Amino acid sequence: MSKPTPISGFPEWTPPQRMIEQYVLDRIRATFELYGFAPLETRAVEPLDQLLRKGETSKEVYLIRRLQAEADSPTGDDALGLHFDLTVPFARYVLENAGKLQFPFRRYQIQKVWRGERPQEGRYREFLQADIDIVDRDTLAPHHEAEMPLVVGDALRSLPIPPVRIQVNNRKICEGFYRGVGLTDPEAALRAVDKLDKIGPARVAELLAETAGASEAQAKAVLALAEISAPDASFADAVRALGVTDPLLDEGIEELVRVVETAAEHAPGLCVADLRIARGLDYYTGTVYETQMVGYERFGSICSGGRYDNLASAGTARFPGVGISIGVTRLLGLLFGAGALTVSRDVPTCVLVAVTSEEQRGASNRVAEALRSRGVPTEVSPSAAKFGKQIRYAERRGIPYVWFPGAEQDEVKDIRSGEQVPAEAGVWMPPEVDLKPLVG
RNA sequence: GUGGCUGUAGCUCAGUUGGCAGAGCACCGGGUUGUGGUCCCGGUUGUCGUGGGUUCAAUUCCCAUCAGUCACCCCA
Known part of the structure; x- marks a missing residue:
């Protein structure tokens, strides 16, 4: 292909x-x-005569038909078209359900609408x-x-x-x-x-x-x-x-x-x-x-x-x-x-939990679980690569925090400031603004 | 649906009067036996939108097609 x-x-x-x-x-x-x-949501299709009842938009309406429909009936009164706005379907719905x-x-x-325009x-x-x-x-x-x-x-x-x-x-x-x-x-x-x-x-x-x-x-x-x-x-x-x-x-x-x-x-x-x-x-x-x-x-x-x-x-x-x-x-x-609308990160993830080694992945999974249970969007690092690479994985996606599980003490790093502090997965929360991606 | 312009690496673009395809950024590896962004060294990147035609040879010329964009039409 x-x-x-x-x-x-x-x-x-x-x-x-x-x-x-x-x-x-x-x-x-x-x-x-x-x-x-x-x-309210209405179906995607309306009978063609409904769609054409008002306005000269006939050329814009997408017709819909079965691949194996009888050759002689695809444009009859019962033909279906995709709606080209939401007002006409709504008017039909009101009449039908008054x-x-x-x-x-x-x-x-x-909802989506369709118009066959250039x-x-x-x-x-x-x-x-x-x-x-x-x-x-x-x-x-x-x-x-x-x-x-x-x-x-x-x-x-x-x-x-x-x-x-x-x-x-x-x-x-x-x-x-x-x-x-x-x-x-x-x-x-x-x-x-x-x-x-x-x-x-x-x-x-x-x-x-x-x-x-x-x-x-x-x-x-x-x-x-x-x-x-x-x-x-x-x-x-x-x-x-x-x-x-x-x-x-x-x-x-x-x-x-x-x-x-x-x-x-x-x-x-x-x-x-x-x-x-x-x-x-x-x-x-x-x-x-x-x-x-x-x-x-x-x-x-x-x-x-x-x-x-x-x-x-x-x-x-x-x-x-x-x-x-x-x-x-x-x-x-x-x-x-116009480049006038951006988002602060490419993924919803707020915290990336680093993986120390594949044997220790379970520990990272438990951290992620604890964070998610309190509403913090969290993913676990895809590989136990060097920490530098795991941090870079987060950085590339705009994920603000990387979590390092430790034998005795976990630590969480804000990779924007570089600040790294001891933390506990059962209580730590990011600032409210970091919880979700910021649109602006 | 009609007409104009455009189409080269992920992005921004150069280039070939027809003869092995380039830069910057990005990306990958190393410098750094586990903590990124700066810096240094090295590396990869393409059916030159797609399909035909002309030619010894086409990314370059011609045709078609697709996509983007502009105008008309219409409209969110």
Whole structure:
């Protein structure tokens, strides 16, 4: 067998990177639970028609089929696809299990998702999302839209990563405004506005004319709206100053004011109303979120979501929801690439117990057992080589302590300082900071 | 899915106008009859991404493919 090669877009981390990932996941999970979100995992596959129900992502969905399936049925209505986000499976789950759930239902879900995109830095075909959603029956109170950024803000701020800024907008503002100025294709207008950062106002104006049929005056108004940005409710005055009126617009402004003011009270500096944020997914109907790391804006959004009123509905039952999702793999991939996220050692081991000779390995094993029984991650040296080599084994992996069993007295050495002291395996404890690898 | 750039040791890279493949770091051994990191001495490291083609000869030229990256698309 020839040497295996990586598969494009399916990243695999090193053990130290995986330790960081697990640490990050633990923190995110702890924060989600702190806010009372219940855990959920859904299957990896959904019926293809479910996946394609909303949005034009068909090209991205990975189909799944048996090797020996009948040749004529792999793409029928019953075909299965890997989910490409966690919101669509969740909406399906809610419909399927509505009878067993208490509403409003708050859940978190941390799972892999798959998208058949062309990969590049921070963009993968298989990646982890950490998602929270709240759904309710019939109507969903707008204050939930204000809670989302607070939760992920807490989660992200608990991590050793650069500070984040969550940009918030409301689809109703855009759609109401566009309608107010007489534009008929709000989707096309949104898509054009979404490129503002990348291609600049002049090109966006051209795009608006080409794809959304905007006149010069309409394009100018749309751009004026998109350029509004404020960390507080003052954005509302700026919007009204543009002189466009529409009931939907007013509704959107009211909702966004609430989100921004709530955030300003509980997490100053976290959120900013940014009326250019559009979000590609067309199932969003209200508040939308995007998140950037300060100083890493060029990496794009590492956490986004929004409110969806029509994703989960069957017959007369309607379950409006709001959710936001942290792109864990992107976050990590980008920071790994920038060398901005490291761990203090390559293994969980805190203590390496040296082996004096193979005949004495039992004594070392007993020391390790005593340490482990008190929660100290410990391994025994793989060989009874010279102590210098055993110390080096520990050093190479970043293991901070080496334990030397003695005939009468054991000793433990902190190999960073070189300090070596008598110790007893039944009582000795490392300082708290050394117990586990430090992520930073 | 479309187009551009890149691909030499574990890492960062040099190099061959087509003729036995290099440096630094890392790694291994010794200096040190059991205590590492500095220092000194010695050593290993590669199907030159993979598969074809042209050629007496290809790591070098050509084609394809895979991977990485960038733009489009889309988006975490």
